Amino acid sequence: MSLEHLDVGVDSPMFMIRKLRFVTSNVGKLAEAQDFLLPAGLTVEGVSRDIILQVVEPQSPSLKTISSSKLEQVLSLFDDDGVPTFVEDAGLFIEAWGGFPGPFSSFAHSTLGCSGLISLMRGLSDRRAHFKAVIAMHLDGQTHHFEGRIDGSIAQSIDGDEGFGFDPIFIPEGESSTFARLGDSYKRRHSHRTRALENLLRLLVQDE
Template sequence: MYFITSNEGKFREVERIAEMYGIQVKWMKMKYVEPQGNSLEEIAKLSARMLAEKIEGEFVIEDSGLFVEALKGFPGPYSSYVFKTIGNEGILKLMDGVKDRKAYFMAVVAYWDGEKAHVFTGKVDGEIADSARGTKGFGYDPIFLYGDKTFAEMETGEKNKVSHRRRAFEEFFKWLKEKS
């Protein structure tokens, strides 16, 4: 099965999770125009339908976002754009002086079975760190604090045990195993 993403970090994380279920995931490195929407679920379904016009057969995509409670869920479904424009530094600046630093990562997996999209979600609660820490991972990992470490301070295997992406893909892989 193909996992469509331009992000090698995401692919490597998903590849390791898939192996635990005896599923082989192949990387289809592809950038695609991601539609905007008010929810990750909506974006993932729309993306799958758009890609289905170009790709034959089954595939899986994933969309994720960082939701900061003090910022009313921002950047949420706009996480990719916000990261490209203001990055971690911008989020930290927005959080300057804010005491309630609760946040969560959410991942939505959309599996296109050749006819329709099936959606699976995963969520992990944490906080926004006071500063960027760590060199591992990608995206918002250096500012997302889970326990006493940011995701960027964790080894890949440690992060994979708790990540939002793992939780979403586990739901998908369990469903896929039951279906076959």
């Protein structure tokens, strides 16, 4: 799926919103959102580190619960200036481990890293996994959720140096290389985050 399927572009009159606010400490996530939405005439701004440090991530097995809680906290820190504001939570779900690390992927990456996860999976034949992202956005006084998912598998070894997180060990379905080897341009067309952003954009188009 691409923006062409949504029939929007920089000259499109289909919606009046021209700016969104993405609250994230991950510069890679912010860049992905900016690159995807810019062709639709939407700019995406980040927020100061001071704001980000005030948001406490809840411990929950649900990405939707986490994103909703983070958004609620964020909204309490801003005066309502009419700019649609969104947060996102994502995770790597490994089938053989019942979906772990899932919502705890950031912690797993900071403690195990890609090499540690590969080591723990040594000998496992079932290497199926998927990335999932859930966006929570405040628009016109309501909270909307958008999901995106990409299926794939865990590589036998680390491969590639682009992207971030577990990109060097995740092979998208239908490919033979990892996200990190396929490169940022591939990921920004096909990732779980892109698919969630596509759903977000559909809502903005429908609202007009």
